[in-house]
Amino acid sequence: MKAIYILILMSFYLGLQSQDCRKFPDFALALGFDVTRSAFSSSEHREMGLLLVELDPKNLRHSARSKTYKDPTWDDAGYLGPITIDRFGNGYVSAKPNVNMLYNPIINQNTIYKIDNASGKMSSWLVLPYSDESNNQNPYGIVGMYYDCNMDYLIVSTVSGSTQSSEVGKIFRVDVRNKTYELICDGVDAMGVITLRRDNKNVLIYGSARTSDVYSVELDSKYQKVGNPKKILTLEGLGSRGDDRARKIRVDGDNLLIDGTTFYYNLTAPTFIQESKYTFDIANNFALLNIR
Amino acid sequence: MKYIFLGLSLILTVSSCSTDSKDLLEIRYANIKTALESDIPIITLSDSEEMSATNQKNVFKDEKLKAMCFDPATGKPMLNEVLTISKVRPADITPKIEVCKNSECLRLEVYNFALNGTGIFFVKKEDNKLLDYQFYPTMQGDINEELANLATYIAVHDSTVIAQFEGEPAAESVRMSATKTALNRTKCQRSQHLCIAPTFVKGDKALWVIVDLTELRVAGTKWTSVGTTGMAITERAAQNDYVMSCFCDKENSFKDDNWSYKYNLTRSDGLKIYDIAYKGKPTIKSVKLVDWHVSYSKTEGFGYSDAIGCPEFSQSAVVAVEAPYFEPIVEKNDTVGFAMIQKYFSDGWPTPCSYNYQQEFQFYTDGRFRPMMGSIGRGCGNDGTYRPVTRISFFSDDAEFLTAKDNSVDVWQKEGWVLEDDTYHYIDKDYLAQIKLGENTGYMMEANKGQFGATSRGDNAYIYVTVDHGDGGEGESDLPTLAPCCNNNYEQGPEKFINGESLLNKSLVLWYVPQMKNDDTPGQKYCWAESVLENGIYVPKVYPCFSGPMFVPM
Incomplete structure (x- = not known):
């Protein structure tokens, strides 16, 4: 899977101002990168690790890279996957194998790496519990990450240790201020995750890694799960493939935006990125608005 | 050693099918041949009351549509088919086809089998003038009745289907109360072909047959329990399920x-x-x-x-x-x-x-x-x-x-x-x-x-x-x-x-x-x-x- 994990920094997500507290990293500013059109990318062609890119024009995945930067530490963890950034300008990223496991040992797949706001150096920051059982069925660990501005939590989904017959994935919340973590959901293989306030309640929305379904579950004030997850929508039958998984979930005003992609717990890497962007109307019972 | 190329496999499929009084595959091949040998490589909708076959073809004489008809590198014809023709709806009207507010206009959905995309064309009925069109890659419109019948024909004559169904679900018997069929939408994600899934019910089970209408063959089958819900049956799901389980x-x-x-x-x-x-x-x-x-x-x-x-x-x-x-x-x-x-x-x-x-x-x-x-x-x-x-x-x-x-x-x-x-x-x-x-x-x-x-x-x-x-x-x-x-x-x-x-x-x-x-x-x-x-x-x-x-x- 060569899915794009680009984090568009700061002002690109104007619609998310209520939630988007993310700060453009100081080191990137010092390097002269334009705040309005720069992004981290973990899926640049033939590039292992992370790359900071300046896009021209600014908001297209395939835009020309007018400027790039790669710190020497950014490929220390092999190929990388989900990226997010906090209100202090620190980046968080996890490893994700690409085509094979040569540069991504399974024991590192549940590690969160931090990119320091000031220096831009990447280092291992937190190792979430992972299955140490030998498992040739699932090369993946962390597959989803989201920064919750209200709580300064990283919401992290991992499928580490899951097999064809056993779903043992987890969703954690990690407090970036003190590096502590708590389990939100257990026995759930999730990809895209997001937390939001809705009807004065905290809600976690996640996309299943095993099906095309997207679920919602209420959280209490400490982000502990309240009740059981409820299916709110599905990508099944939609788009050109009909079996996409919700890889990334975001909110833009009244809309829920989902990046859907193919995921079958293997290391296939289609030449053409198999990804679609789905928009759902939150207020209208998650009715589908469009697919791009 | 033998290599079966896709072109040859089409021929093999034809020859392995039993012939009957109305061999839809033979007819299909003849239609394809005729379309590709004509100046406009398109299979027209035969039973349209709105538009004659000649008028359908004439729409494509517009020079702008050459890219949809011929491969730019070789000039070889690409197969197209008119899926549906309908009257333009108010919601379809854009500034480019404003004339349709006062004139009768038609909307044609045309599938390109080579490019796996659908063109939507707006035509003024009175003079058959092309007003506007858009081509949507990877989009597959609703199939017409001819293709639906063809899909069922391919399914009921397929040896794998016959073996799995424990008998040939002949075209007549699929309409019997004990053995019903339905045409379900499906996706052929790997081949990027136009597919449809005739589904045959037998007892409390349903056999989904994914028919590839581009290659005119069965792309996969899967039994499901009637009344239960599960993952959608697609080419990838059927193939993966079979290979994994067997x-x-x-x-x-x-x-x-x-x-x-x-x-x-x-x-x-x-x-x-x-x-x-x-x-x-x-x-x-x-x-x-x-x-x-x-x-x-x-x-x-x-x-x-x-x-x-x-x-x-x-x-x-x-x-x-x-x-x-x-x-x-x-x-x-x-x-x-x-x-x-x-x-x-x-x-x-x-x-x-x-x-x-x-x-x-x-x-x-x-x-x-x-x-x-x-x-x-x-x-x-x-x-x-x-x-x-x-x-x-x-x-x-x-x-x-x-x-x-x-x-x-x-x-x-x-x-x-x-x-x-x-x-x-x-x-x-x-x-x-x-x-x-x-x-x-x-x-x-x-x-x-x-x-x-x-x-x-x-x-x-x-x-x-x-x-x-x-x-x-x-x-x-x-x-x-x-x-x-x-x-x-x-x-x-x-x-x-x-x-x-x-x-x-x-x-x-x-x-x-x-x-x-x-x-x-x-x-x-x-x-x-x-x-x-x-x-x-x-x-x-x-x-x-x-x-x-x-x-x-x-």
Whole structure:
């Protein structure tokens, strides 16, 4: 899977101002990168690790890279996957194998790496519990990450240790201020995750890694799960493939935006990125608005 | 050896179907032929009350629509079909077709089978003038009644469907109360073809038949329970489910008068065959394909190290989407053995940077055995070298590995490796090595110098011999990727198991890493594949390369 994990920094997500507290990293500013059109990318062609890119024009995945930067530490963890950034300008990223496991040992797949706001150096920051059982069925660990501005939590989904017959994935919340973590959901293989306030309640929305379904579950004030997850929508039958998984979930005003992609717990890497962007109307019972 | 190209498979499908009074496939082929031979390669909607066939074709005479009708490189016609014609609805009206507020206009949905996309056309009915159009790649509109009937016809005449349904669900019987059918939407994600799923109910089960209307064949089947919900039945879901349940999660066995063995599809080492016996005598413990290393010489360090295997829950980059199958080996009109074949595909093959690998195990009635590793292209460039890593272990606690040295044949004392290069000393001119598995038993290992047919040009192989400790180590269990893509020396992975151990009085593991250089030179294409436009659709044209020594019984 060569899915794009680009984090568009700061002002690109104007619609998310209520939630988007993310700060453009100081080191990137010092390097002269334009705040309005720069992004981290973990899926640049033939590039292992992370790359900071300046896009021209600014908001297209395939835009020309007018400027790039790669710190020497950014490929220390092999190929990388989900990226997010906090209100202090620190980046968080996890490893994700690409085509094979040569540069991504399974024991590192549940590690969160931090990119320091000031220096831009990447280092291992937190190792979430992972299955140490030998498992040739699932090369993946962390597959989803989201920064919750209200709580300064990283919401992290991992499928580490899951097999064809056993779903043992987890969703954690990690407090970036003190590096502590708590389990939100257990026995759930999730990809895209997001937390939001809705009807004065905290809600976690996640996309299943095993099906095309997207679920919602209420959280209490400490982000502990309240009740059981409820299916709110599905990508099944939609788009050109009909079996996409919700890889990334975001909110833009009244809309829920989902990046859907193919995921079958293997290391296939289609030449053409198999990804679609789905928009759902939150207020209208998650009715589908469009697919791009 | 036989290669069934997609174009040929169409013909085979036709000839294998029983004929009846209204052979819809024959009619379909005739319609395609007529359309492609006309100046506008389009199958019109025959029962439209809104628009005559001539008017439908005339819409496409607009020069702007040439790109939808003809391949820009070759000028060959691409097959199009009018799916639906309807009156323009108020919601369709844009500034470009404002005239439709006061005039009657028609909306045509036209599917392009070559490009897998749908064009939506707005036409003023009065003068048949094209007002506006948009082409939507990957969009597939609603199919028309002719295609629906054709899909049902293909389904009920398919031998797999008949076998699974335990009888032919003939076109008439599908309407009986006990055996109903419905046409369900489905997706053919891998082939990117137009597909539809006639679904036949029998008792409390429903058989989904995914019919590929681009290639006019059944792409997959799946039984479901009536009334229950589950994952949507698509080409990928049906293929994965079949391969996973029948070959990944299950041990299979084969036995005939000469050979017996077991086999299953691994998570990263391809199809593994094991416990191989010839005429009841165990010979080879197991054979599997650990890695494919592909390196490109024009860009240093660029390439891929691909594992092959199960389509889900695996470490495979190129996956099995079809079952292994058998073919007879025919020499001089005599059947001298059989081959078991397993194919692996990247999505989108044969587009650039996608791969198609093949394992073929040849079993001869005289006891010869040839494990073959093949690439069917296409890869990322014309400067690629393929190096598949095959692991073979033998039944014998006292095996010996011998190679020629000057004028003698010597037993290897320790683990090691050797390259079959221009200076290699063959035994009796043709044999890479001798493998003794006991008193008067074992194999001569015949080199592949291109004598096995047009798909082999020689192996130039690295050969490694290591000790088999019999404890699942040394790579007997599923192996992760052993080595990076682009080492152009002996460091292909098996050397990691070489630590100077004595080979004497031991069980042995043989590792075989051939080197095949691809070629896209016209007339010499090798390890290559490309898309060509045939009969209005793009089909792969393949130039395989195969490697592998022949094991000849002593």
